[in-house]
Amino acid sequence: xxYTIRTIERILPYLKEDLMRVLLTEHFLEKxxxxxxxxxxxxxxxxxxxxxxxxxxxxxxxNFELTYDWDDEEDLVVILAAHPPRSxxxxxxxxxxxxxxxS
Numbered sequence: 001x002x003y004t005i006r007t008i009e010r011i012l013p014y015l016k017e018d019l020m021r022v023l024l025t026e027h028f029l030e031k032x033x034x035x036x037x038x039x040x041x042x043x044x045x046x047x048x049x050x051x052x053x054x055x056x057x058x059x060x061x062x063n064f065e066l067t068y069d070w071d072d073e074e075d076l077v078v079i080l081a082a083h084p085p086r087s088x089x090x091x092x093x094x095x096x097x098x099x100x101x102x103s
Contacts, residue, residue, distance in 0.1 A: 015088065016047050024089075051067055076096075
């Protein structure tokens, strides 16, 4: 089954109702530990903040990249899999440097 960006946009509001709808994999937890990123913060961001962009992976019917504003220097990028009707599976997350054209 292939999902669209609209699928993710419909799922995200349900995550605010119940954080248990943000499913964590062992792979995700290992990656967050390796990168020294608090997985609880990632769950909170996905559930409570609006991403500034959502991109679907071309080679996958279920995987998406969500980008969130973090600070002046970095964005938070979250890779997740759609798990309709009301949940997502976190795959990975990392910080990406923001290049400011004004600098």
